[in-house]
Amino acid sequence: MNTKDFASELKNKLDLDDTKTESMLNGVVSVLRDKLLAGNSIAIQGFGTFEVRKKEERISVNPSTKKRMLVPPKLSVAFKPSVVMKEQFNKMEKK
Amino acid sequence: MNEKITLQDVIDELSDKLGVTKKMSDDFLREFFSLIQASLEKDGIAKIKGLGVFKLKLVDERKSVNVQSGEEIVIPAHYKVSFTPDKALSADVNKPYAHLETYILDEADGPVEAPSNMETFDDDDDESMLDLEELDKKSSEQETLAENANVSPSKAVSEETTAAAKATTAPQLQTDAPKEEPKPDAPNASFAASLADVVNQEVPMEQSYAQVNVIVQPAEPLFVAPEPSVTEQQPASASENEPIQPEPIKPAAPIQQSVEGSLNEPLQSVSAAPQSAEPVQPAPTVAPIQATTPISELAASDSKTAQPAEPITVKAKDQNPSVSEDKKEDEGDGDDKKKSAQSNGLRVVIILIALAIIGLLGYQYSSQLKDFFIKTNDKKPMVDTAVVKPALEESETLEQEEVPAVVENEDTVSDYDMSNETAKTEQEITTQSADETNGSNEDLSNKPVMSSKDKFHPNFVKYMKRTYPNANLEVAEILDVVKITKGKRLVDLALEYYGHKYFWVYIYFFNTEVIKNPNNLVSGTRVKIPKLDPSLVDYTNPDVVDMAFELKLNLIENR
Numbered sequence: 030m031n032t033k034d035f036a037s038e039l040k041n042k043l044d045l046d047d048t049k050t051e052s053m054l055n056g057v058v059s060v061l062r063d064k065l066l067a068g069n070s071i072a073i074q075g076f077g078t079f080e081v082r083k084k085e086e087r088i089s090v091n092p093s094t095k096k097r098m099l100v101p102p103k104l105s106v107a108f109k110p111s112v113v114m115k116e117q118f119n120k121m122e123k124k
Numbered sequence: 125m126n127e128k129i130t131l132q133d134v135i136d137e138l139s140d141k142l143g144v145t146k147k148m149s150d151d152f153l154r155e156f157f158s159l160i161q162a163s164l165e166k167d168g169i170a171k172i173k174g175l176g177v178f179k180l181k182l183v184d185e186r187k188s189v190n191v192q193s194g195e196e197i198v199i200p201a202h203y204k205v206s207f208t209p210d211k212a213l214s215a216d217v218n219k220p221y222a223h224l225e226t227y228i229l230d231e232a233d234g235p236v237e238a239p240s241n242m243e244t245f246d247d248d249d250d251e252s253m254l255d256l257e258e259l260d261k262k263s264s265e266q267e268t269l270a271e272n273a274n275v276s277p278s279k280a281v282s283e284e285t286t287a288a289a290k291a292t293t294a295p296q297l298q299t300d301a302p303k304e305e306p307k308p309d310a311p312n313a314s315f316a317a318s319l320a321d322v323v324n325q326e327v328p329m330e331q332s333y334a335q336v337n338v339i340v341q342p343a344e345p346l347f348v349a350p351e352p353s354v355t356e357q358q359p360a361s362a363s364e365n366e367p368i369q370p371e372p373i374k375p376a377a378p379i380q381q382s383v384e385g386s387l388n389e390p391l392q393s394v395s396a397a398p399q400s401a402e403p404v405q406p407a408p409t410v411a412p413i414q415a416t417t418p419i420s421e422l423a424a425s426d427s428k429t430a431q432p433a434e435p436i437t438v439k440a441k442d443q444n445p446s447v448s449e450d451k452k453e454d455e456g457d458g459d460d461k462k463k464s465a466q467s468n469g470l471r472v473v474i475i476l477i478a479l480a481i482i483g484l485l486g487y488q489y490s491s492q493l494k495d496f497f498i499k500t501n502d503k504k505p506m507v508d509t510a511v512v513k514p515a516l517e518e519s520e521t522l523e524q525e526e527v528p529a530v531v532e533n534e535d536t537v538s539d540y541d542m543s544n545e546t547a548k549t550e551q552e553i554t555t556q557s558a559d560e561t562n563g564s565n566e567d568l569s570n571k572p573v574m575s576s577k578d579k580f581h582p583n584f585v586k587y588m589k590r591t592y593p594n595a596n597l598e599v600a601e602i603l604d605v606v607k608i609t610k611g612k613r614l615v616d617l618a619l620e621y622y623g624h625k626y627f628w629v630y631i632y633f634f635n636t637e638v639i640k641n642p643n644n645l646v647s648g649t650r651v652k653i654p655k656l657d658p659s660l661v662d663y664t665n666p667d668v669v670d671m672a673f674e675l676k677l678n679l680i681e682n683r
Contacts, residue, residue, distance in 0.1 A: 030163040032173040038163075042155055053152050056142045057134075058174040064129050064137075066216055071129045076157040077205070081217055088229065101224030104217050106176070108207030114161055118180060118203040121165060 065106055077110040164205065176209040223615045223625050574601050577637075578652055584633040587679065592671060596657035599634070603653040610647045614639075621653050624663035626672040629679070630656055 030038075032054075040050045061079065064071050070080035086102045131153060138149040160178060163170040168180040185201040215222070579585075580597055588595050603621055606612075614628035622630075632642040634654045639645065662668045 030167050030169065031171040035159065035163065035170065035172065038159055039152070039155060042159070043151060052142060053138075053144070053149070054156075055174070056138050056149075057153060057156055058172065060134055060137045060141060061175060062213055062216070064134070065213070069127045069129050071134065073131050073134075073157055076161065079207075097229040099227045099229055101221060101226065103221050103224075105214055106207075106209040106217055108176075108178070108205070110205040114205070115203070117161070118165065118205070121203070 073111075075111055075113050077108055077114060079106060079108050081105070082107045172210075174210055174213065176207055176213060179206045179208070180204075181206055220611075223613075223619070574599075578602060578634070578654070580630075580654075581633045581636040584636075584679070591678075595660060595671075597660075598657060599654040601655045603655045606651045606653060608645045608647050608649045608651060612647070613645060614642055614651070617651065617653060622656065622661040622663065624661070624669055624672070626669050626676065627656075627661050627663070629672055629675045630654065630660065633679075 036047075036050050036054055039045070039054065040047065043050070045053070061071060065079060065081055068081055070078055072078045081104055084103050084105060087100050088097055089100050090097050135146060135150045135153055138144070138153065139146045142149070160170045160172070164178055164180045170178040172178075181204050183202050183204055186199050188197055188199050189195065190197050209217070579599065580588075585597055588597055606617060614631050615625040617631055618628035619625045628642070631651060631653060632639055635649075635651050638649050638651065645651075660668065
């Protein structure tokens with residue numbers, strides 16, 4: 030499901046018009062984004078936690094050239110699903 | 125930073141941002157997250173533009189071992205949610221590290237060496253680049269001089285005390301019988317250290333007391349100031365000492381004795397213990413006297429305005445933590461009274477030294493107090509300013525008269541910083557104070573002023589002329605003066621002011637005086653950003669960027 034489907038689904042469920050849905054959707058994303066950029070973690074009950082994690086520098090080896098490279102540290106966004114949500118997924122039939 | 129945001133916070137923020145009701149944004153957000161979940165259940169994937177992609181992945185069952193019991197267990201097949209942040213989002217989040225690049229390690233480098241990022245070069249800190257080494261040697265002489273003057277707080281104190289200790293031994297040996305072994309130094313010095321601590325603690329306390337005390341403080345060190353600076357300077361200047369000393373002591377001594385007497389009473393009552401420590405050298409007797417001197421001085425100058433009782437109580441408090449020492453001192457004091465005739469001369473000498481120590485300490489704080497005073501100047505009554513003004517004038521004349529006094533002043537500057545930020549390293553302080561003496565009078569934050577000192581490192585200019593004869597290294601003005609805060613790098617500055625990170629080399633070579641190691645900027649350093657010829661920092665031109673990069677490689681990495 031991509032953003033477009035997502036928006037139309039939301040629109041139907043909440044009984045909103047197109048522009049309203051879009052502005053709300055953009056608003057949510059930008060709020061989450063701002064929080065993450067500030068280094069905060071966002072915990073949504075029943076869904077999961079978004080947080081910024083630092084990945085330390087590491088040495089990686091290019092398997093074909095055998096060159097060893099030092100990869101600098103980086104910050105990335107991580108998402109950890111809540112236990113509740115995980116359980117619900119696992120109740121589903123395994124494909 | 126590092127807060128945990130809950131759904132409620134997000135709801136509030138959203139309704140504030142979009143001007144919708146809380147209920148509305150609450151509904152929307154709940155629906156938003158449950159729809160992501162629903163979409164994951166249905167399709168196994170949910171893409172949200174600007175945020176990222178959630179995917180549901182099936183993990184097959186696998187065997188594992190229970191770590192505690194060693195039993196074999198089977199982890200059943202389960203789903204896991206993977207989240208890949210949107211490219212724009214991850215790029216923005218990673219901004220603090222965006223300038224770092226992957227670095228190919230040489231074979232010869234060994235397993236963990238030569239990292240690419242600038243902060244980890246720290247190992248070869250003290251080396252300067254080859255081209256600069258000559259000049260650095262020359263400047264290092266000056267630096268060591270400066271460093272001697274600007275030591276970390278503890279060192280500064282210890283140096284003073286050792287200086288004081290040295291000073292004490294010398295007169296002792298001269299004036300007293302061979303009974304006085306150099307041994308007294310040790311307790312004396314150690315006490316001096318503790319005294320220094322006491323005085324250090326004292327000053328802030330006094331600040332919080334009546335303002336009168338604050339005003340008095342600068343006056344106190346001023347008349348004693350020349351003394352320590354002379355003693356510290358050279359042993360030969362003992363003769364110089366004489367003409368200056370009489371001034372401070374004459375006013376201080378009589379009052380001191382009176383105050384001392386009053387103070388000794390409580391002290392002795394504290395030290396009701398038997399005089400078991402007979403062999404204590406007379407030197408420790410300095411201690412009570414030293415302790416009293418600040419009060420006596422305070423009292424002396426206070427007498428017009430404030431009650432001497434106040435400082436004395438402060439003193440008593442201060443001495444409590446070191447009761448054991450006090451005891452010894454008092455025993456020594458009692459001891460001293462017995463052979464007072466013998467040690468009277470010694471006492472006078474020691475009083476002088478005590479005054480010197482206190483004067484030195486007080487003088488160091490005087491600048492702090494001056495600043496404090498200036499800040500609160502408008503609030504204070506006119507009388508106070510009248511008191512301090514002559515004092516300030518006096519200090520100026522003193523500085524003019526004596527070169528060591530100026531050196532002393534540098535010391536105070538650095539000490540002032542230290543007292544503000546005690547966690548700083550020695551290195552930080554030395555560079556900072558060196559910097560501050562360079563530009564102590566200029567308003568650094570607002571108006572960067574171009575001075576004759578501000579130019580590229582001569583060797584750099586030479587190198588540039590040789591390799592890039594076309595490069596225009598003229599610097600007409602200074603764009604800005606930036607105070608380095610923690611985590612700030614030259615690369616950031618270059619990116620900010622010139623538009624490309626490689627141009628940091630120019631900033632470095634413009635600031636070689638204050639930047640010792642470009643890979644390890646000392647926070648508090650004030651870096652001047654030169655206004656460079658546009659052709660030098662044209663980041664749209666790859667040649668110019670390459671040139672900067674090569675400069676970095678040739679001049680800094682291949683030392």
